[in-house]
Each structure stands twice: as structure tokens, then as C-alpha cells.
Amino acid sequence: MTKNRLRLPPLNAIKAFHAISRHGSIRAAADELLVTPQAVSQQIKLLEDTLQVALFERRGRSVESTEAGLVLARYVEAGFEELAEGVRRVTQVKYQNRITLNVSPYFATRYLLPQLEDFRENLPGSDLRLTTMVETPDFKRDDIDVAVQWGYGDFGDLDSSLLLHDHKMICCAPDMADQIKTPADLCAQRLLHPVLTNTLWQDILVFLGVEAADISSELAFHDAATMRRATMSAMGVGLISRVDAVQDIQAGNLVAPLGEDLLSLMPKDQIPGFYLVLPRAHRRAEGIRQFCAWVCARDWSQRPD
Structure with a gap:
């Protein structure tokens, strides 16, 4: 028996949806995609017809996402991030084994640095680059693969895993x-x-x-x-x-x-801690996946002297 396959909408329709979701305007989306506003509107109608759900409400010259549009936008954004990360990894040799790590200065000096040699022994081919920053980095702008940050675990759409409570x-x-x-x-x-x-x-x-x-x-x-x-x-x-x-x-x-x-x-929930933080798409890279596994497997409460 043949299984029913989900009918995926055309890529151009997804690109139009992605652009409108970020800009909140059909004209701004058209400018980004170098097409006419009418072409963008047609792609959105095609997408809504394909999915059988309303994604936007028109309000004059602007548009607002429906609840379904907000949900879909999160998945589409994640999909484009994964695609961009994949392209970067396979086309730029210098990134294939590089792991750019940004760490809270306190965690770096008190916990991580004394243990990095153990990671290098377990993954000798990795090219680990370490920077320190108090604030959570902009992973795209700062070209960061993974971070360890202080906080309460609320890092928006980023993946986060508690490593250590900071009592x-x-x-x-x-x-x-x-x-x-x-x-x-x-x-x-x-x-x-x-x-x-x-x-x-x-x-x-x-x-x-x-x-x-x-x-x-x-x-x-x-x-x-x-x-x-x-x-x-x-x-x-x-x-x-x-x-x-x-x-x-x-x-x-x-x-x-x-x-x-x-x-x-x-x-x-009122005790801050140090969290492993990264975009979900970054876990696709083998080196980053191995680093995350190494970090999460350690008992950081046992701080080296």
C-alpha cells in the first residue's frame, strides 16, 4: 500500500512567505525578492490554497500573521537557517572542522579552560576557537557556532541545556x-x-x-x-x-x-546557571555535535583546582 505523502508547496511560495513574515509588508518582501508585489501576493495565495489555511490578514498596506502563520514562520525560519548552515559547512573548507565557541568569562576561566585538553584528545582533528562575552552573542553576525551563557534558561528560539547551577x-x-x-x-x-x-x-x-x-x-x-x-x-x-x-x-x-x-x-527556577546555547541547525555539523555531547556529559559541579 502506498503511503500518502504530504504535498509540499513550491519553493517560491515559501520564499515569499518567509520574506513577508520578516518584513510585515508585501512591498518590502517584493523589494527583497526583486519581483512585483502582485507576484508576491500570487505566491501567498498559492501557498494558502495548498495548505488550506489563512496565513496573513491584510490591513491596508501591511499584513499581520494569523496564528497559523506565526507557527509556520518559526519552522520556515529554522529551515532556512539549517540550509544556510549546510551550505556554509560544505562550501567553505575552513569551516568544516572549525568550532567557534563563545563562553561566559567566568565559566571559561573557572571551569572550561582546564578541561579543554581533554576535548582535544577526544577530537584531535577539531579546530577550536574560543572567545568570551558576557552577553549572548548574535550567532549569525558574530560567526559563533556554540555558546555557554549565564542566565535562567530563557534564550528564545535557541536550543539550551543546563550545565551547572550558579548558587x-x-x-x-x-x-x-x-x-x-x-x-x-x-x-x-x-x-x-x-x-x-x-x-x-x-x-x-x-x-x-x-x-x-x-x-x-x-x-x-x-x-x-x-x-x-x-x-x-x-x-x-x-x-x-x-x-x-x-x-x-x-x-x-x-x-x-x-x-x-x-x-x-x-x-x-530562581537560581541562575550556565547553559549550553546554540541554534538547532548548528547541531548538524559533526564537530559541533561532538562538542555538545562532550560538554553535556561532564559533571561541571566538580570544578578543577
């Missing part, structure tokens, strides 16, 4: 400890936090039963290392990654005025 500890310089006897005392201090969009202090204060609106002063830092140094210098109260805080407390450089285990019961 925090409330710390201050020893000279400031006497000023912080209860969670409410935090509001009278300058609170130090990362400049990246986050809800760390707000979530912590709510967890401790403190009104976040009462915060007197805040200071944001671009990276964790700078914030850690600022905390040691008594510039304010910092949220220090637990593995570093334990070392600093043992060395006498910092104290945890409210206790080292105060935040241990924070809800997991």
Missing part, C-alpha cells in the same frame, strides 16, 4: 558584618549585582521576606570577577558564586553575615 551566597567584607544582623538590614546597604538582566536580588529579598522596594542603593558590574573584588573592597554586599565564596571566607577576605546556607532552599 549564590550573600557576602560582604569582614568590617561590614556588624551592620547586617537580619535580612532587613540588607536594604540599608549598597547591593552589588551583575549588569546582565536578572532578578537575583529581588528574588532573594522576597524569599527572605524583605520588601525589595526598600533597597537604598544598587551597583551593577559587567562581570562576576569585578563584583567579587568590589565586595572584598567593602563597596557593598555582593552575591558571590558559592564555590568562590567558600574560598574567600576560608581565606578571611569575606564573610557570610546571614549564614552560608541561607539561600540553599531558593526555588530552582
